Amino acid sequence: xxxxxxxxxxxxxxxxxxxxxxxxxxxxxxxxxxxxxxxxxxxxxxxxxxxxxxxxxxxxxxxxxxxxxxxxxxxxxxxxxxxxxxxxxxxxxxxxxxxxxxxxxxxxxxxxxxxxxxxxxxxxxxxxxxxxxxxxxxxxxxxxxxxxxxxxxxxxxxxxxxxxxxxxxxxxxxxxxxxxxxxxxxxxxxxxxxxxxxxxxxxxxxxxxxxxxxxxxxxxxxxxxxxxxxxxxxxxxxxxxxxxxxxxxxxxxxxxxxxxxxxxxxxxxxxxxxxxxxxxxxxxxxxxxxxxxxxxxxxxxxxxxxxxxxxxxxxxxxxxxxxxxxxxxxxxxxxxxxxxxxxxxxxxxxxxxxxxxxxxxxxxxxxxxxxxxxxxxxxxxxxxxxxxxxxxxxxxxxxxxxxxxxxxxxxxxxxxxxxxxxxxxxxxxxxxxxxxxxxxxxx
Numbered sequence: 001x002x003x004x005x006x007x008x009x010x011x012x013x014x015x016x017x018x019x020x021x022x023x024x025x026x027x028x029x030x031x032x033x034x035x036x037x038x039x040x041x042x043x044x045x046x047x048x049x050x051x052x053x054x055x056x057x058x059x060x061x062x063x064x065x066x067x068x069x070x071x072x073x074x075x076x077x078x079x080x081x082x083x084x085x086x087x088x089x090x091x092x093x094x095x096x097x098x099x100x101x102x103x104x105x106x107x108x109x110x111x112x113x114x115x116x117x118x119x120x121x122x123x124x125x126x127x128x129x130x131x132x133x134x135x136x137x138x139x140x141x142x143x144x145x146x147x148x149x150x151x152x153x154x155x156x157x158x159x160x161x162x163x164x165x166x167x168x169x170x171x172x173x174x175x176x177x178x179x180x181x182x183x184x185x186x187x188x189x190x191x192x193x194x195x196x197x198x199x200x201x202x203x204x205x206x207x208x209x210x211x212x213x214x215x216x217x218x219x220x221x222x223x224x225x226x227x228x229x230x231x232x233x234x235x236x237x238x239x240x241x242x243x244x245x246x247x248x249x250x251x252x253x254x255x256x257x258x259x260x261x262x263x264x265x266x267x268x269x270x271x272x273x274x275x276x277x278x279x280x281x282x283x284x285x286x287x288x289x290x291x292x293x294x295x296x297x298x299x300x301x302x303x304x305x306x307x308x309x310x311x312x313x314x315x316x317x318x319x320x321x322x323x324x325x326x327x328x329x330x331x332x333x334x335x336x337x338x339x340x341x342x343x344x345x346x347x348x349x350x351x352x353x354x355x356x357x358x359x360x361x362x363x364x365x366x367x368x369x370x371x372x373x374x375x376x377x378x379x380x381x382x383x384x385x386x387x388x389x390x391x392x393x394x395x396x397x398x399x400x401x402x403x404x405x406x407x408x409x410x411x412x413x414x415x416x417x418x419x420x421x422x423x424x425x426x427x428x429x430x431x432x433x434x435x436x437x438x439x440x441x442x443x
Contacts, residue, residue: 047181050193056171056412057081064406071404077435079363079424080406082227082381084291086355086428088336089348092290095339096332103331115328116319117142117299124341125299129259129284133271135301139315141322142329142337145298146257146285147172150221153253153281153300154180156314156321157219164197164217166209168228168413168420170255173221191415200416203375203386207231211240216248222270223255225262228413228422229384230376232266238273245279251306251314252280257298260289260353262379277303281314288381290340290349297333356381359432360425366436367423370443381425384410388419395421403438 053059060080068074102108116122116138123137143149154176163177177183177196184195192198197217199209207229222241225232233241245252252270259268267273270280285298302315339345360377367374373386387395392409399405399421408424410417425432 045179047179050178050183050186051175052186055175056408059412060406060408063400067400067404074404075434076404076406077427077431077438078406079427079435080408080422082288082293082424082426084288084293084356084426086291086352088291088295089345089352091342091345091348092336092339095345096295096336099335100332110331113328113331113334115323115326116140117329118331118334118338121334121338121341122299124338128341128346130269130271130301133269134277135271135303139301139303141300141302141318142334143298143300143322143326144296144329144333145287146255146283146300149283149298149300150253150255151176151179152321152325153283153318155325156318157251161218162195162197162216164199164214164220164250165414166201166222166226167198167416168201168410169221170223170227171413173223173253174414191411198414198416201226201229201231202416203373206237207375208233208237208240211244214244216250218250220245220250220252221255222252223257224266225258225380226376227255227258227380228376228382228408228410228417228420230378230380230382231384232262232264232379235265235267235272238267238270238276242270242273242276242279246275249309250279252276254280254282255284256282257285258288258380258382259284260350261357261381263357264379266379271301271303277305279306281306281318286337286340289353290337291352292333292336295330295333295336297329297337355429356425359427359429362432362436363423363425366439370440372443377425383423383425385421385423386419387421390419392418392420399439399442403435403442405435405438 064076068076103110117140119137121142122140125140126135126137150172159181161182163182165173174183174193174196178193182195183193186193197215199214201207201209207226241252254270256269262268270276270282282301283298286292286295287298302318304313304315306314308314340349360381360383363383364374364377367383367385375384377383392411396407396409399407408422410420410422413422
């Protein structure tokens with residue numbers, strides 16, 4: 001398999017340099033495939049070369065594939081990549097189907113919509129998720145998902161800003177920072193990029209960084225409930241974060257994609273914190289709470305009060321980015337999103353969220369019964385399991401090899417994830433129960 005790369009090593013492959021009609025082959029340590037044939041005179045982006053190996057989740061899919069080739073009769077249980085499994089409630093799909101069918105009629109046909117999203121949906125998002133927080137519909141930008149918005153925000157913020165991330169954290173924050181040219185060189189000895197500020201989040205500090213010792217950064221990516229640890233920041237912790245951003249003149253990019261899974265009084269939005277409108281952008285998604293992983297729908301909130309150093313409103317630049325780089329979310333997906341936010345639709349999707357939360361409880365109980373330290377699972381669909389002294393990739397490989405269960409190695413989320421694996425709750429109940437049996441047999 002040409003793309004099957006060991007993440008712990010870098011592979012030397014040949015690269016070509018064209019010289020008139022001749023192709024010259026040299027050695028490369030980039031760990032990327034080089035092909036025989038005509039080479040252009042266009043240099044590869046140094047930022048792309050600075051990325052380490054493959055993006056985490058395609059790498060997991062590749063290892064799944066290799067395993068199924070080796071064991072063609074294996075009954076694989078996928079608790080790795082966070083892909084929802086339960087059907088979208090009929091009230092929502094019916095709305096999408098009706099909208100799609102209307103496109104075949106003169107009366108119902110619609111072409112391009114507003115790049116920012118249909119105002120009815122924008123207002124519904126503001127009312128449903130930001131009631132009494134001062135967020136208006138025209139501050140909500142509907143999109144094709146939170147991950148796409150993260151890259152649009154990277155484009156918005158320019159190449160000279162400094163970036164801080166939680167460690168461990170969702171890999172898109174780091175990889176998109178590398179692609180934008182802000183990360184500096186990768187340091188093999190630490191597993192970190194030189195110019196990124198890594199905010200340690202571990203059980204020792206209740207998964208919230210010590211901001212009194214943290215270095216200043218222009219942009220702070222912060223996810224709560226956190227992917228991968230499953231921890232949700234408290235009201236007091238987020239108050240500290242907002243105060244830290246204000247004191248340092250920073251902008252928080254707050255990812256609330258898993259807010260629907262919060263079971264306690266942890267804030268579901270950064271805008272529950274006084275003053276956050278002046279320092280924070282929030283990205284979120286329909287993927288994990290409405291099962292829209294394949295439908296693709298999300299949103300970003302940019303408050304009017306958020307200003308650059310020169311006083312220019314950030315929302316105006318973000319609107320320009322959206323209008324330049326995006327033609328708007330699918331009309332059909334937006335019809336589904338609006339149905340999700342109706343009283344009946346929201347009740348239906350809450351039932352599905354509760355199903356995944358019960359799955360998470362079963363997984364948590366399984367690992368705890370084996371004497372392992374387990375975190376998350378209460379406020380998020382992810383369980384963070386500690387294997388002291390062991391390589392997370394070794395644990396991943398052993399579980400896959402001996403139980404046919406796919407997890408995610410913690411190191412894929414940053415150096416702070418070593419010794420951990422992330423286990424997802426997105427699966428049918430019978431698969432969760434079977435996984436529990438297999439894990440108990442293994443350990």
